[in-house]
Amino acid sequence: MNTTNNIANRELSTEEILKIRKERMLPSVTHTYRKPLHVKKASMQWVWDAEGRQYLDAFGGIVTISAGHNHPRIKSRIKSWLDEDQPQHTTVFYLSSPVAELAARLTGMTPEGLKRAFFTNSGSEANELAILLARQYTRRYEIIALKHCYHGGTTGTLSLVAQHTWKWGGPGLSGISHAAQPNCYRCTWGAKPDTCALECADDVEETIKTTTSGEIAGMIVEPVQGVGGFIVPPKEYFPRVYDIVKKYGGIYISDEVQTGVGRTGGHWFGVLHNGITPDMMTMAKGFGNGASIGALVTRDEIADSMKGKIHFNTYAGNPWATIQAAETLSILEEENVRDRCARFGELILSGLRELQKTSKIIGDVRGRGLMIGIELVKDKRTKAYGTEETLEVLEEARDRGLLIGKGGLYGNVVRLTPPMCITEENAREIVRLFGEAVRATEKKLGYE
Numbered sequence: 394m395n396t397t398n399n400i401a402n403r404e405l406s407t408e409e410i411l412k413i414r415k416e417r418m419l420p421s422v423t424h425t426y427r428k429p430l431h432v433k434k435a436s437m438q439w440v441w442d443a444e445g446r447q448y449l450d451a452f453g454g455i456v457t458i459s460a461g462h463n464h465p466r467i468k469s470r471i472k473s474w475l476d477e478d479q480p481q482h483t484t485v486f487y488l489s490s491p492v493a494e495l496a497a498r499l500t501g502m503t504p505e506g507l508k509r510a511f512f513t514n515s516g517s518e519a520n521e522l523a524i525l526l527a528r529q530y531t532r533r534y535e536i537i538a539l540k541h542c543y544h545g546g547t548t549g550t551l552s553l554v555a556q557h558t559w560k561w562g563g564p565g566l567s568g569i570s571h572a573a574q575p576n577c578y579r580c581t582w583g584a585k586p587d588t589c590a591l592e593c594a595d596d597v598e599e600t601i602k603t604t605t606s607g608e609i610a611g612m613i614v615e616p617v618q619g620v621g622g623f624i625v626p627p628k629e630y631f632p633r634v635y636d637i638v639k640k641y642g643g644i645y646i647s648d649e650v651q652t653g654v655g656r657t658g659g660h661w662f663g664v665l666h667n668g669i670t671p672d673m674m675t676m677a678k679g680f681g682n683g684a685s686i687g688a689l690v691t692r693d694e695i696a697d698s699m700k701g702k703i704h705f706n707t708y709a710g711n712p713w714a715t716i717q718a719a720e721t722l723s724i725l726e727e728e729n730v731r732d733r734c735a736r737f738g739e740l741i742l743s744g745l746r747e748l749q750k751t752s753k754i755i756g757d758v759r760g761r762g763l764m765i766g767i768e769l770v771k772d773k774r775t776k777a778y779g780t781e782e783t784l785e786v787l788e789e790a791r792d793r794g795l796l797i798g799k800g801g802l803y804g805n806v807v808r809l810t811p812p813m814c815i816t817e818e819n820a821r822e823i824v825r826l827f828g829e830a831v832r833a834t835e836k837k838l839g840y841e
């Protein structure tokens with residue numbers, strides 16, 4: 394194929410896309426599924442492939458579609474912006490309405506005290522800024538993160554990440570230490586709910602005392618670890634960790650890239666389930682419903698530490714992305730997604746727990762709102778990681794018209810994060826199709 398001559402002004406076929414990806418892109422561009430999924434059309438919670446097959450999307454990009462694919466309100470706002478010849482691009486050095494609208498909308502949803510916003514292109518970039526600001530405000534350097542965390546793919550954020558699979562580029566920045574993962578299914582201390590003394594929370598203090606100068610700039614935490622496998626720490630974990638961070642003079646940064654804007658149900662941000670207000674929050678993914686945009690919100694006094702400093706990114710005031718994020722937040726508020734996520738999340742969780750009783754490979758079911766993880770194992774007693782089983786369940790689900798994701802260091806956690814516009818019927822359908830996929834996998838891999 395003469396690539397450049399043949400591609401003008403037409404849609405490429407599945408084969409052409411694969412060939413170009415293979416020959417002209419980095420090999421890190423890989424695909425899910427044995428037979429790659431070529432997505433041709435999407436509407437709300439539905440996706441269609443190049444052969445016209447319809448799928449119920451229970452992953453939403455990767456935890457990214459919140460209001461819904463191609464939500465009509467978002468489409469119409471972007472279309473009219475362009476039809477009116479409003480600027481396709483401008484930076485924050487000129488005035489433009491969407492970026493101000495977005496700042497006002499976002500800070501209308503954030504807790505008291507967190508009312509100063511800045512926009513970025515992605516979650517990684519928001520976290521880079523969080524670390525920069527934490528250091529600037531405290532005039533200290535060291536940062537604490539958690540084992541198995543994921544905070545982004547840039548040099549600084551990869552230094553925070555604690556999963557070897559992402560850190561192949563070698564050592565990152567210095568001054569970052571990792572405390573234990575608060576994982577109740579695989580507790581480092583072998584504790585059970587009735588014997589748990591929150592050793593994982595105390596490990597944050599131990600980490601500060603043994604691996605830092607004792608004077609930290611801050612700690613960055615996901616309220617529910619996302620890429621790490623949808624780990625939901627015990628409720629009491631966060632207040633204790635918050636107190637420890639304060640004791641050592643740091644600021645508490647909540648990475649809400651996956652947990653933000655209502656997905657965890659009940660609250661707009663995942664950290665708020667835990668009875669603490671962080672000093673800073675970062676977000677992306679569902680915040681823009683697929684637009685490449687991230688955000689940081691923080692306290693006045695922390696924001697003020699930037700006075701007189703230059704900090705800029707070209708697209709921080711980008712009208713298309715900010716219109717999409719602003720309209721997304723407006724839709725999420727009007728459609729009361731916090732309640733819907735809580736209600737449908739419970740429905741899916743209870744269906745999955747029923748399924749777990751008879752399944753040989755469902756080791757753990759956990760989650761908050763529409764952020765649900767199912768940890769697959771080869772043996773419920775030994776908890777050997779069900780990596781192969783997870784891949785197979787993904788394939789079987791796809792064959793039944795259901796798109797789901799995976800995560801965890803060992804790739805053995807199924808992730809369900811459907812767009813927040815799903816209906817009760819969709820929630821039941823997710824459980825039914827997932828159940829069928831698990832049973833088919835058990836049969837195929839000889840568990841019956």
Ligand SMILES: Cc1ncc(COP(=O)(O)O)c(C=O)c1O
Pocket residue numbers: 514515516517518520543544545546615619620648649650651677678687
């Ligand atoms: C919790 C968390 N933080 C940060 C990021 C990085 O966001 P982005 O991929 O938009 O740079 C991710 C991405 O998966 C994430 O899950």
